[in-house]
Amino acid sequence: MADRFQPVWIIAKREIRDQFRDWRIIFPIVILTLGFPFLMNFTAQQMLNFVRGYGADIVGERLVPFLMMIVGFFPLSASLVIALDTFVGEKERGSIEPLLNTPLKDWQLYAGKLLAAIVPSLFGSFLGMSVYLGGLALQGVPLPEFELTILILLLTMVQAVVMVSGAVVVSSQATSVRAANLLSSFIIIPVALLIQGESILMFWGTFSTLWWTVFGLSMLSILLVRVGLAHFKREELLGREIDVLNFRWGWKTFRRQFAGGAKNLADWYLKAVPAAVKRMSPAILLTTIFAVIAVIIGILQLQRFPVKIAGLSLGNQLSQVMNLLPVFSAAPVLIIWLQNIRVQVVGLILGIFSFSILGFIPIFISMAISGYLVAMLVQNGVPALPLIVGLFLPHSIFEIPAIILSTSAVFQLGVLLATANPAKTVGEVWISALADWAKIIIGLVLPLLLIGAAIEAWITPRIALLLLH
Amino acid sequence: MIQTQDLTKKFDEFLAVDGINIDVAAGQVLTLLGPNGAGKTTTVRMLTSVLMPTSGTAQVAGYDVIQQADKVRACVGVLTESHGLYRRMNAMEYLDFFGELYGMPAAARHRRSEFLLEKFGLADSSRKRLGEYSKGMRQKLALVRAMIHDPSVLLLDEPTSAMDPESARMVRDSILSLRSDERTIVLCTHNLNEAEELADQIAIIQQGKIISYGTLAELKQQFLGLPEFEVRFAAPVDHFPDLPHGIVSNEHGEDWLRFWTADPRTQNPLVLQALIDQKFPVVGLQEVERSLESAYLEAVNHHPANGNHHG
Secondary structure: OHHHHHHHHHHHHHHHHHHOOOHHHHHHHHHHHHHHHHHHHHHHHHHHHHHHOOOOHHHHHHHHHHHHHHHHHOOHHHHHHHHHHHHHHHHHHOOHHHHHOOOOOHHHHHHHHHHHHHHHHHHHHHHHHHHHHHHHHHHOOOOOOHHHHHHHHHHHHHHHHHHHHHHHHHHHHOOOHHHHHHHOHHHHHHHHHHHHHHHHHHHHOOHHHHHHHHHHHHHHHHHHHHHHHHOOOHHHHHHOOOOOOOHHHHHHHHHHHHHOOOOOHHHHHHHHHHHHHHHOHHHHHHHHHHHHHHHHHHHHHHHHOOOOOOOOOHHHHHHHHHHHOOOOOHHHHHHHHHHHHHHHHHHHHHHHOOOOHHHHHHHHHHHHHHHHHHHHHHHOOOOHHHHHHHHHHHHHHHHHHHHHHHHHHHHHHHHHHOOOOOOOOHHHHHHHHHHHHHHHHHHHHHHHHHHHHHHHHHHHHHHHHHHHO | OEEEEEEEEEEOOEEEEEEEOOEEOOOOEEEEEOOOOOOHHHHHHHHOOOOOOOEEEEEEOOEEOOOOHHHHHHOEEEEOOOOOOOOOOEHHHHHHHHHHHOOOOHHHHHHHHHHHHHHOOOHHHOOOEHHHOOHHHHHHHHHHHHHOOOOOEEEEEOOOOOOOHHHHHHHHHHHHHHHHOOOEEEEEOOOHHHHHHHOOEEEEEEOOEEEEEEOHHHHHHHHHOOOEEEEEEOOOOOOOOOOOOOOEEEEEOOOEEEEEOOOHHHHHHHHHHHHHHOOOOEEEEEEOOOOHHHHHHHHHHHOHHHOOOOO
């Protein structure tokens, strides 16, 4: 085991030593690590004195851990620069090929570079926070609670790993340092937003949410490392020289995957679409389990948020609904359909920016609300079976499979991105995954949602009225 | 030691290497010649398992380049086109780093580094930052790096391109010494004199294909025809001799004549005997020097693959 990690350490050791010989790296780290904390000490002291004068001690109490987080975060900015340079910088300087010619395994090289980018910045962060806390102690300012201190340390650590692992992915896929720097906005902007969110939580005092942030960021770091390793290829590192957008190639790749070798529409429905569904079957299973869990969570929420409705008469309300939804009127069907499509598109967008994780939000919310609603109505005296059969089942038979398929297709995007595919480049993997998503959406989800919308507008209220009046 | 079977590499639609077959035994030097972009570097990269072949197979030191990539890389030393040294390290640190990656114990790394630096005249600069090295020194150090783990196979891309004549001589001597130590060497070069001096076999690559492969003599015969010999006379002669059956004189002057023969070992004594019998004042018989450059230019300019074919 140790032998397998030895090369990782050799790579990391060399790079760390190299970094500590570069004044352009050392200088900002020293300033941010040793100089900046003193400034923050001073700020903390001044702010505490100021807010105490107005009896707003709580602001000061919250400010101390917040500034600790900021002190810890600043040295991490250097890690981004180092990480962005790891592969593409060596490629530009021509020093990557001798490394690729050694018996190092891909993961060892990748992990070594990752470690080398993380360790110095984390060292700087922890040192900075220690200097800050030491300064506070000397000034007699109460230190943050132990649990909060651990939380901030962990938060800093996972932020470092997320930033560095994201930057290393960029570096291993970019064709030049310039391109890598341009792409770094995709790391800087989300992290800046994250820090703002964390700051609000810190002042709000909702530390339990910050623990969830640590958990979420840990998952994200694991995914980023996994994605980086899955798509790290020696060959591409040497082979990619130019980064010209090739729309024709992109469109060709998309069309080929979308058509799936079908000759006509019938062939596409009979062969290409089922093949894509089959490929997604583990994702479908997982999404289905997740949907069931969401329903259960929704039902359980009733205990926390009970709603009592006096004199509930579903029959009267359903009669009013039927007036709004006349049979064969297209408008309500289109409204329901477009709303459902919009939700699926939101799921896709959320999924794209979060390795599919946030793509589960729409299905989670829909299913949890449905579970809560059914439980709440049953609690208010509506009989369960007619309620489910009358008010939910007719259109849900179409809509639930549609949103499960749609969510699974988004999930599959992330899965494919995190899975090694020696035969394809990252670009090909992405385009093919998007083509599969489009295939599922156009071939199955949209028609199912349209049928579901028609039933929901025209049939469901009538069945429900029949059963519940 | 190195065998390839229909080794092919495609980058998208571009065919970089097209079905290359080579066989290099231990203690042999194979020189890859060809214009820029012919596929030499891609071939070398496939032999080091850095690039995976699109089709075909290759074995290096008994290991398959696809299935046993790590083992291939462990027993191959590569001098790459760009040396890419770490500018803030010194030579000893640099070699130590690579030696460690090849799994060498610390003492062995130190010993081997000192030996090689001494051998290539870099010992005095071993503690200097690599950023301060001259171009030639960097190239020598890159070559030393390729040899640090004493590999059985060396793949050298332009090993003397940036060197002064003295250093280039030193490197060529080292290559010859490695060859006599039963090391297998693949050399990519544009220096045809170097190729002529070092190569046991030469492969001329053009547009990804080997258009000629063989010994120096075989290549010359293929592109320049049969070996040509010149007889010199002590004084101008008034008539020309009758040569043995099958020997044709292709050119002559007042005191010399040239002839081609496919089998100089048996034919040349017969020619000499005939001249002496006919009382010609022969003072010398020697092969007419034909350079590899002529054969190479003939090969690349007149090969059907490049469209310049005249015949």
